Amino acid sequence: MRTRKQKLILTAKIIAATFLALIIALVVFRNELLEQTIAKASFKMASEYNSTFTIKKAEFVGLSGLNFSEIILVPKNADTLFHIHKMKTSINLWRLLVGDVQLGTLEIEKGYVQLVKNKKGRNFDAFLKKEENETHSNEKRDYAQFAFRIISKVLNLVPTDMKVEQLSFRFDDNGKKTTINFEKLRLENKQLETQINVNTKAFTQRIRIAGMADPRNKTADIRFFNIDTGAIKVPYLDERFGLKSSFDSIRLNIQNIDKSGGELHIDGFASIANLMINHKKIASKDVVIKNAKFDYRFLLGSDFVSVDSSSTIQFNKVKFHPYLAYETEKDTIYKLKVAIPKMKAQDFIVSLPDGLFTHFQGMEAQGNFEYKLDFMFNKNKPNKLVFDSKLKKENLRITKYGEANLNKLNGEFVYRAIIQNVQQRPVLVGSDNPNYTPLDQISPYLQKCVLTSEDPSFFSHRGFINEAFKQSILKNIRTKKFSRGASTISMQLIKNVFLTREKTVSRKLEEILLVYILENNRIASKERMLEVYFNIIEWGPNVYGIGEAAQFYFQKTPADLTLKECLFLATIVPKPKKFMWQFDNEGNLKSFANQQQKFLSNLMLRRGILTAEDTIGIANPLQLTGNAHSLLNIKVQDSVAVDSLAVEEPFEF
Known part of the structure; x- marks a missing residue:
């Protein structure tokens, strides 16, 4: 009878002999195995990827070394994907035995990898397609x-x-x-x-x-x-x-x-x-x-991928902690949190990227601030969107303005609209301009109509409306493009007086920061802001300010405008140059234009801004008696494509 020790020694010898036999077999037949592996790879490339894969020469060197020459992969009817002239490598045999490929060394001499896209297509398309027989499972990854x-x-x-x-x-x-x-x-x-x-x-x-x-x-x-x-x-x-x-x-x-x-x-x-x-x-x-x-x-x-809140982003002197997350445990949820710890306002200003905030150059500030943003979007419950933006300030005060001197809103200045990078004619904002109209000489109906359609909470907010931002974000997500903004009258005023109409990230960021400074430092009163707004915005082709608009459309002063006329003027603010598309060839308002004005008047009635007595005579036809009427005489031929701005669109508030 063999002892236990003898049995263990015998077992070890058998294992060693078996392993040695495997090594010998691998050494003796390795080139044949290598040829078979290359043949399988070539067959797979041809059958599954419609490509030709060839290796001119392949051989083992030593126990784990491999030499290759002229390795070529060419998709059918497409440019060569790669061509390597010489390659030497070694493989970890121990990892290979458990099915893991781990390279030890690698030498490549002359070759290229190319990705080509042309009229024939892309030479890598075959390798991007999903397997046709791929089975889909309800199990989450x-x-x-x-x-x-x-x-x-x-x-x-x-x-x-x-x-x-x-x-x-x-x-x-x-x-x-x-x-x-x-x-x-x-x-x-x-x-x-x-x-x-x-x-x-x-x-x-x-x-x-x-x-x-x-x-x-x-x-x-x-x-x-x-x-x-x-x-x-x-x-x-x-x-x-x-x-x-x-x-x-x-x-x-x-x-x-x-x-x-x-x-x-x-x-x-x-x-x-x-x-x-x-x-x-x-x-x-x-x-x-x-x-x-x-x-x-x-x-x-x-069930989640995230950038942890312990992460830190720093540019110049600004440092903040971001949190980004994509979660799929129950619903598909996207989260974003930003926390800027307490910092000096001046450090923030001097850290702004050059070229992104040109109107802030030269600005100086005192005090400190900290900021937090909390955003969450549930793909399955979009109406539960979270957008919470909070700024906490400490003795924050602007001591010197940069290029955008917000104080100019309180005095006379010359306004020049910029359209497609071209400055328009100068418009004096002040009493020396005969068309300039103080706020108390503008019809109360027009003030109520424009505020209702453009910014109902203008006199109570501080430049921004969180709910408007939420609705804007929701619509942009649904349409997968920036199809809607969330501009208040304060934002429109800043954009018109101090910035350009260019649709850039830079302009929007500058607009947000300037509006915050204007509204939270009480630089101009709400009444003054609204007065300037009415006197500079575009109301038609080359028509700026309500004084010019009242004459252009109705040959009246702004104080004498009727409710019907004010409803019309309020509804054309978003697209004033296209006002003529609201009229038919007989000079009457089209049905969609009447519906917009009816919607606005009913909204004002429900909110108690108008009374039933105010709407007496509102059903009477609108008559353009000013120079605007001449623009309605242009007949649109059938062969002319309909302007995209002429079609009926929902009137948003």
């Missing part, structure tokens, strides 16, 4: 598990030692070409050193990437620099989207990627110096952020 699995697989394919020479990445979007050529890339002893040449139709640039990369421990600290003088320009975006952008340097740091307790944590920071962006939808000038840093912590769970 575990975001933490899914992300950790993808990250682990990707990092396993990053070798611990790497040497790349003359590898190009080419992008061709219908003739918009960009080439990123890795002249050399070295990763040795966790140290990364790279030199890249970037070529586009507009510029050529050399970029250096250096730092530490440890794919096995999931950490990295990498910096991007320009080898030549000047900033690093971002390719492709300019030609494709009209977005010019550049930066002096970028640093990306990954400190930790860890999954524990069912949650995935990704920690690190990213920083950028002298970021410049230029796009017509952002601002009319270059926008520059001198220094910005993002200390991040991403958290992923089974």
Whole structure:
């Protein structure tokens, strides 16, 4: 009888012999296995992706080394996707035995990867399609598990030692070409050193990437620099989207990627110096952020993805804590929270990005403030949208105005509308202008009609209406575009007097900040603001102010306008140059225009702004007796396309 010790020794010998036999078999038949693997890959590419995959030569070197030459992938009737001339690599056999592919070393000599889009289509479309036989399950995806699995697989394919020479990445979007050529890339002893040449139709640039990369421990600290003088320009975006952008340097740091307790944590920071962006939808000038840093912590769970509130964003002297979340536990919910701790107002002003707030240049302030924003949108319950914006101030006071001197609202000034970047004729806001009309000489009906249609709570709010913002956000989400704003009369006044009509992010941000300063520092009274508003807004083609409008439409003074005339004037404020589309060829109001005015008058009756006696005679036809009537004589031919502004649209309040 064998003893227990003898049995253990025998078992160990059998296991060792079996393993040795497997190793010998693998060594003896490895080239045959390699050929079979390549053949399977080629068959899969042909059958599932309609592409030709070939390797001219493939062989093992030593126990775990592999040499390849002329690796080519060509989709049918499309440009080559990639062509690698020579590649050497080694694989971790122990990880391979458990079904994991982990590269040890990698050498690539000369080759290219290219993405092409042209009239024939895209040469990578076949690899984006979903599997036809993919089964769909009602089970929710575990975001933490899914992300950790993808990250682990990707990092396993990053070798611990790497040497790349003359590898190009080419992008061709219908003739918009960009080439990123890795002249050399070295990763040795966790140290990364790279030199890249970037070529586009507009510029050529050399970029250096250096730092530490440890794919096995999931950490990295990498910096991007320009080898030549000047900033690093971002390719492709300019030609494709009209977005010019550049930066002096970028640093990306990954400190930790860890999954524990069912949650995935990704920690690190990213920083950028002298970021410049230029796009017509952002601002009319270059926008520059001198220094910005993002200390991040991403958290992923089974039913959520978030940027944790312990994260910090800092640009110049402004520092705040963002919280972003996407949750799917019960409903699909989007959350955003921003918290700016107590800071000096002047530090905030001087930290505003150059080019984004041009009207604030030279502004000075005293005191402190802190700010909080809470936003939540439930996709399944949209009407429960949360939008809560709070600013807490401490001895906050503007001591010096910048380019936008808000005090000018209290005196005489010359107003010139800007339409499509062209200044219109000057309009004097003051008593020396015979058409200027003080508020007490403007028909009370017109004041009530315009306030009801444009800003019912004008005399009680401080520049903004939270509920209006909520409704604006909801409509923009539903239409998937910025189809509705939330402008109060205060915002319209600031936009007209101090800003331009350009639809840019810059103008909207400046508008919000200037309105807050105007309303919360009591720079002008509500009555004065409303008076200026009535005397500068556009009421028709080259018609500015209510004094000109009353004459243009009815040959009256603003004090003598009837309720019917005031209802008409209020409803054309959003689109005054298109007033003629409200009339038919006989000079009578069309049905949709009558309905708009009826809706407005009924709303005012329900709110007690009008009485039944006020509406006597309101059903009588509207007659244009001023110069405006001559514009109604233009006949619209059947062959002329109907103006998009002529169709009936809901009249919103």
